[in-house]
Amino acid sequence: MLRVNHVHVAYGDVHILWDVSFSVGEGELVALLGANGAGKTTMLNSISGLLHPQEGEIEFSGRNITRVPGHKIPALGIAHVPEGRRLFPEMTVKENLEIGSLSPPARQKRKETLEWVFTLFPVLKEKQNQMAGTLSGGQQQMLAIGRGLMALPRLIMFDEPSLGLAPVLVKHMFQLIKDINQQGITVLLVEQNVMQVLEVCHRAYVIENGRIVLSGASAELLNNKYIKDVYLGI
Amino acid sequence: MHLLGQTLISGFLLGGMYALIAIGMTLIMGVMKIVNLAHGALVMVGMYVTYICFVLWHINPYAGMFISMLLLFVLGSLIQRYMINRLVEVDSILPENQVLLTVGISLVLTEVIRFIFKSDYLSVSTGFSGKTVFLGKMSVSVPMTIGFVIAMVFTYLLHLFLNRTDLGMTIRATAQDRDAAVYMGVNVSRVTMITFGLGSAFAAAGGSLLLPMFYLWPDIGHLFTAKAFIITILGGMGSTAGALLGGLTLGIAESLGATYISMGYKDVVGLVVFLLVLLFMPGGIKSLVKR
């Protein structure tokens, strides 16, 4: 469904991503794992069209989206739940959700989708008229995810959804992402939290200094010596 | 006592129209993060359009205002798209330079109008420009009252637009977090262009409503840039409600100055209020409300 082929990305003269290739199949939950500064957000932003690769191609549903401008990406069926949530703090919870459904097909089903999101996150329904900026960290992350779901995406990308959450909430968050995937939405999950992610995802890629260094099924990676040494500290 | 009441009322009415201009500036500032120092020049061009409609084609200024708003919407959008945006696209250029560019645009507009109309003072005199009604013993100007009411209606309509429509919501979203708006599928360059157009249309509306109260000449734009700037600072930058409050404050301050000091010092009073606010209340009126 998503195919990234030999992508190179630079900010001005600073080359960040080197020959990155990976793919996400329909219905899969795939993780992109790596430490801070590895280039994960840069990769997601290149898929979302905020950045464009200098070299290489990005394909979605068989269509080349390498040069598609960012504002046209959601309508293709890709939602991006950004790092740090990036809610609109001075808009209400409900407005934050509504703005997730701007593309015409999602716009048409806005009311139904809103009800669905409210059943997933009852607390958002309760606080729908509050400003998003007044929510707690966990509630804000739920709102960010809900906003992504409002687009009725076929692929949803999460950028470090566990960032800043209490450990109990982190577990809950990953379970939730798994549930979303089981409802038939393809997921690309970006994380530093290697152990917990490998327990929920199907496959994972490991990125270091802008290069993919390892990939495989999650069970395989959990037993990989390098992963154990470097990321799990076992 | 009548004099004070009358002064306060006319200041309030005047302030409502000022607020309309400042709301336009605030809209642009919110989305573009720059102070549009061409705003007064846009007000001035808007006034000339309404003036021409009246003098050449005998179109009532309140109808001419709509023509002027439409034209300024287009002019503002084009200026944003083809002049300001050019600078935004060049990475190495600082946002400060966009502000300088707006100064340049202001000068160009002023000189183009001067070239066409010369520097003569013009004024629109409709049948009722000088008309007043009496409220008890206080006389209240008819065009100021009409202007105020129209200004408030526009402000309310803008409020509805920003809060009840998808396009309005995307304008607010773009102002709050530009990249996040792109993630939502907002075409932020289009939204920025529309916002600049809307802000310019509001400038034209405010200018047209003030036409009966001011002599019209090319340099009047600078006066309005200063007023809009003062109001936005007074209102605490960036909020429509703040601009409204700031506008009313400036209108009343000017009116008091004109009555009790001297007509000629009207604009100076505004500047003094501005300095006092900067010195003692740098957050604007909003900081009082929050406390």
Ligand SMILES: Nc1ncnc2c1ncn2[C@@H]1O[C@H](COP(=O)(O)OP(=O)(O)O)[C@@H](O)[C@H]1O
């Ligand atoms: N806008 C930018 N301009 C220049 N360098 C950037 C920019 N954004 C990120 N970088 C650099 O790119 C590298 C990768 O960043 P990022 O993609 O955010 O990593 P991650 O999401 O994996 O933490 C880092 O070294 C970071 O400093």
Ligand SMILES: [Mg+2]
């Ligand atoms: Mg990141």
